[in-house]
Amino acid sequence: MNTFAEENYLKAILSLSLQGRELVSTNEIAAEMSTSAASVSDMLKKLQEKDLIIYTKYKGVSLNMKGTKIAVNILRKHRLWETFLVRKLEFNWDEVHEVAEQLEHIKSEELVDKLDSFLNFPKFDPHGEVIPTKDGKIPKTDRVPLSEIKENTNGTVLGVTLDESSFLQYLNKLEIQIGTEIEIFDRIDFDKSVNISINNKKQNISNEAAKHLLINKK
């Protein structure tokens, strides 16, 4: 059985791995988890002892099969709980992440199975993030960040890749939800911000925000 701390480190490594990087660095993990590089070094040693990661000192770390399985399962639980909170308890999408950070560590396979069934085996969480399957797969989806969408096209917002409430509340103000249609006009060279229109209102979205909005691939 793994501790909350161990699970959180595994989850952070998974999250960074999914964002591209082959090997994840100590500093990246420290930033992701808002902790010190020293603490990360300590924990990496421990996770290697437990045979959950592949770690070369000074070089970087990746999850092995065992570690991946655990991390993906926590991600699955996180997203199932978020779905439960929004669909059944009537939370808003910007209120669920912190509670799910706690609930994801509850240990009971049967609980997860029954929750999944109660929710009718959802494929996506309230942020449009795909829910990993029971057997540890993360289904592929055809989505592109708004920051990489061609100018003069339109598309639908299918997901966000950040659960932070400040970001989601900003989206609420922009009237962006999952399913919202947007037109992309042009991208400003200077700061890579994009001019778009939502419900016929023209808006400018920063590159930072556009990176976290997933649009359907045309």
Add this chain to the structure above:
Amino acid sequence: MNTFAEENYLKAILSLSLQGRELVSTNEIAAEMSTSAASVSDMLKKLQEKDLIIYTKYKGVSLNMKGTKIAVNILRKHRLWETFLVRKLEFNWDEVHEVAEQLEHIKSEELVDKLDSFLNFPKFDPHGEVIPTKDGKIPKTDRVPLSEIKENTNGTVLGVTLDESSFLQYLNKLEIQIGTEIEIFDRIDFDKSVNISINNKKQNISNEAAKHLLINKK
């Protein structure tokens, strides 16, 4: 914010207090929590530091207002979660205690409120145990343990005071559930066991089991 360990100690003290005892002893807590008396001593010192208990060395401990409020709230959460697990996720009553032991420590007042509302403000959990109110009251109920019921009477099982699965599975075998009608014939002097009849089947119930079965007061 309190740790899981602190919350579990407060809960244990509450539980023992509700079972009668004015002052709770170190050994009683140790037994209740399956830990050493030394650990209990350590923790009592800490809880006193935090001003959650009234503790006199060598004499015993009781909860103060602050400690009571926290402990009752955890009991409330435990029982609400058990209710959720049985009513919504289709767990059996003998499968929920361990999971609720984890869920009761999730910190979010809003979550508890919404769960309560989702469940339609239940008054009792799946074991017939009364659910404390949001404002920290434990509603009184008129129930008597089967071990104290007069001979040659009948009554209805309204609750159990033990969530252990071995006990509940024994009750399943006896066909005892919440609401089951039973006739009490007589009590054996030798071991205080009771002869009863359930669904017209005669059974003998040990004093130990009878203590944990709550019958409506006639």
Add this chain to the structure above:
DNA sequence: ATTTATTTTTAGACATATCTAAATTTATTT
């Protein structure tokens, strides 16, 4: 009222997880 037994506390150790500061390794400049 002593002695004996029981309960409770303290002492000292260990495991986990975290931190800051110092040392070491690797990467980047000059």
Add this chain to the structure above:
DNA sequence: AAATAAATTTAGATATGTCTAAAAATAAAT
């Protein structure tokens, strides 16, 4: 290639929670 900068690890502390064994206090028995 040497010097400097950045990233990473180690050393040493601290906090929490647990344990066993020993000491101290209280209760029970003689």
